[in-house]
Amino acid sequence: MSSTTPDLPGGTWTLGDTTVSRFGYGGMQLAGPWVVGPPKDHDAALAVLRHAVESGITHIDTAETYGPRVVNDLIREALHPYAKDLFIATKAGGRRDAQGGWPSARKPDELRAQIDDNLETLGVDVLDLVHLRLGDANGPVPEQISEAFETLVDLQQQGIIRHLGVSNATAEQVQQTQSIAPIVSVQNMYNLANRWDDALIDRLASEGIAYIPFFPLGGFTPLQSDALSAVATRLRVAPMSVALAWLLHRSPNILLIPGTSSAAHLRENIIGAALTLSDADLQELDQITV
Template identity: 45%
Template sequence: MTTNQEEIVVNDTHQLADRTVRRIGFGAMQLPGPGVLGPPKDRHEALAVLRRTLDLGVNHIDTAQFYGPNVANELIREALYPYPPDLALVSKVGARRNGAGAWLPAQAPSDLRADVEENLRSLGVDHLTAVNLRRHEVDGKHDVPLEDQLAEMAALRDEGKIAGIGLSTVTVEQLDFALSTTAIACVQNAFSLVDQSDTPVLERCLAEGIPYVPYFPLGSAFPHMPKVMEQVVVKEVASERAISPAQVGLAWLLARSANVLLIPGTSSVAHLEENLAVQAIALSPADLSRLNGL
C-alpha cells in the first residue's frame, strides 16, 4: 500500500458530544438476522465481533433498540458490559418494528422519550453519548413538528439521559432549523462515492464542526441501485493498492471531509478487521482525483 505520490493523511479522532472517538466506529445494524430481524445466524460470531471491536480500538458503537428488534442492544450488553469508560454508545429513535418486521414511525415526543428510556434499559446504562432522531415521513409528510421533537430531545439531554442530540435523514433546511433551537451533536444521512446528493448537509455540518456519519457508505443496500464496489475506477485503485474495493470507498469518505465518522457494520470478524484497517490507508491526490471523477 505504498505510492510514489504524496498521500492524504486523515485525522484519527473527532469530538462526538461528550466523547472523543476514533473516526471509524462500528454499526450494529447487521448483527441481528436477515432484514435486521430476529436473532443472529451465528450468535457466537456476533459476540466475537463486538469483543473484537474493542480489541481493535473502537470506541464508538452505533445501535438502536429496533434493530432486531431487541437484539442488537442485548448482544452489545452481553459482549461488552461493563463498558469501557471511553466507549461512546449512540442510538436512534423515531421508528419501531412490527411482528412482520415492517418499519413503523414512532415520531411523537412521548414515543421518543419511551424509546430513549428503552435503549438505556436494554444497554444497562443511564446515559448515552448521543441519540439520533430519525425523521420518518408518513404519506409523504411529517406529522409531528420538528420543533416539538427537538424540545423533547433537549429535555432528555437536560435530564442527563443523553449527552447529545443527533439527527438522521434530514435536509439542510431542517438542520438549519434545528441549529436555531439547540445544539446538534451529529447528523446521519446517506452519502457515498456514488451518491453525493447530500453534500449541502455535509458541508453545513463541516462549517459547524458537527460530525457527519454517512449511512449507505458503500452505496444503497437496495437492489438495482449504484454500489461503490461495482465501479471500474474503484476496482482499479483497489487492485493497484492491493486493498479491497470496500476499503477504497471507506478511505475516500475519510479523506472527503474531516468531520466524517464511519460506522461500517458486519457480522464477521474478518470483515470487521478489513473495515478497521481503512484507518491506515492513505489515498494519494491522484487516487482521489480519479475517484472524484465518478
C-alpha cells in the same frame, strides 16, 4: 470491559465532549436477516463487538429497532460494564412492524418509550448520543420536526441524554434542529456514489459537527462503479477498501460506522480504511456520481 488504544485509520474526533475514534462500528448487521430477529451465530456476534473495542474503536452505533432490541442486548452482553472511553450512539423516532417495516414513531410518548427501551436494553442510566430518526425507509422527507426534537431536548435537560443529533434529515431540518438546541452529529446516507450531502458536510465541518454516513459501503446494494473498480485494481486492493479510505479523506468530520457480523471482516475494513490515496486517485474517484 476495558479497551486498548492502537492507532486506527483517520485518528480521532471530538464528539460532543468526548474524543472518539473516527473509525467506528455500526451494529445493524448483528441482527438476523433484514435486521429482524437474533443473529445466526450468537457467539460470533459477541466476538465482533469485543474485537471492535479491543481494536481501539470507541464509537459504536446502534438502535433499539435493530432486531428489535437484539443488537442493544448483544452490546450489553458483550461489553457491559462499558469502558470509560466507549461512546454508544443510538436512535429514536421509528419502530418495527410485524412485516419488518420501519414506520415512524415520533410522537412525544412514543419517543419517551423508545428512550426508556434504549436505557433498559443497553443497561445505562444516561444515553451518550441519541439521533432523532426522520423521514422514512426511502430517505429524508420534508416535514415538521419541532415537537419531536423538543421532546428529546426535554429528556436531555432531565439528564437522560447527553448529546443530540439527527438522522435521515434534509439540510433544512438540520438547521431547524440547530435553531432549537445544539447538535453534535448528523447521520445520513452518504458514500462515494451518493453525494447529495456534500454542501452539508462542508458546513457541518466548519461548525465542528460530525457527519456520520450510514451505508458507507452501499448498504444492502454494495457500491459498484467502473472508476472505483479501476482505482482498486490499480492499487491491488478491494473496492470497499477504497470506498472507506475515500470517506476518511473526504472531510475530517466524517466518522465511519461500517457494519459487519464477522471479526475477520472488521479487521479487513480497518486495514482497508487505512489505505493511502494519491491526488490522482482522489480526482478519479471524485468523478463518480449517482
